[in-house]
Amino acid sequence: MxxxxxxxxxxxxxxxxxxxxxxxxxxxxxxxxxxxxxxxxxxxxxxxxxxxxxxxxxxxxxxxxxxxxxxxxxxxxxxxxxxxxxxxxxxxLRYVERAIVGARTELGEGVFMMPGVEVGTDSRIDAFAFLDTATLIGHDVVIGSHCMIGAMSFVAGGVHIGDSVTVHPRAVIAKGVHIGAGATIGIGSVVVKDVPPDVTVFGNPARIIST
The missing domain is CATH 3.40.50.20 (Rossmann fold)
Incomplete structure (x- = not known):
């Protein structure tokens, strides 16, 4: 059935x-x-x-x-x-059929990856995270629950993204950066330093534009 x-x-x-x-x-x-x-x-x-x-x-x-x-x-x-x-x-439903997922990477319940997503080794994608088309995730990355990662974004190795974060399309997050829960990363932003919880950042380099 x-x-x-x-x-x-x-x-x-x-x-x-x-x-x-x-x-x-x-x-x-x-x-x-x-x-x-x-x-x-x-x-x-x-x-x-x-x-x-x-x-x-x-x-x-x-x-x-x-x-x-x-x-x-x-x-x-x-x-x-x-x-x-x-x-x-x-x-x-956990849907990763058109994505590439690295060895030892853990995927939570309800994770959805659109076509062209690539996730590196030893990462963790928590429950109900959504990764849009052609997003690239590095090694040893943690993405919290309910996150929305926009199309063609790049998340470098060792990044930690808290729960309920929105990353708009074509954003770049540099190696080892921590993004606080509830934060929003603006479209095309380049994030090179840690982002506090519940703020919106935008630009290159990304700066806080609202809290």
Whole structure:
């Protein structure tokens, strides 16, 4: 019997993941995409998208055989929407089929890697982290839970990224840098020194622009 795959989040990222997962023949042999969960009662799904809205993730009652995948871009919101499902014992898809993952690298529950992602040896990617297309992660890197790493970013060896961090596309994080939990790295930024928690940095070199 195939799993019933439910996508949490019916926005742009949800529709991207629906499109991508629908194209994966191997995945479709073991899971059928049955619908979306979203907090909005009418997320305005395109007419050609034949995939219904099943309910709100905050009060949805999981069904036997259901497998969930997170498609919520904002880390804090992702945690808020996934926590009630986790409390019910929901199972989450870990998707790394089109990525290269180095030896002894640990991957948490619900980690999702888009095509072209490369992760070096002896790293750790914690639960529900999302690594977008063509992101390169070095050796001995730690990426915390619920992080969003934007497309074509580069994270050098020994970097430690705390929980719920957003790294926007094409950012570069230098070797050994620590990024505090809840921080945001602006698009195209070059981070060469540690970033405190809950701040936004931007530029080359990156500087704090808001707290």
């Amino acid at each position: 195939s799993d019933q795959l439910v996508i949490v989040g019916a926005g742009g990222l949800g529709r991207i993941l629906h499109d991508w997962l629908s194209r994966d023949a191997a995945l479709r042999q073991r899971a059928d995409i049955v619908g979306f969960l979203d907090t909005r009662p009418d997320p305005a799904l395109p007419p050609g998208l034949d995939c219904p809205l099943l309910g709100n993730p905050l009060d949805y009652q999981i069904q036997p055989g259901q497998l969930f995948v997170s498609a919520v871009g904002a880390p804090a919101l992702r945690k808020q929407l996934l926590d009630p499902l986790q409390a019910q014992g929901a199972a989450f």
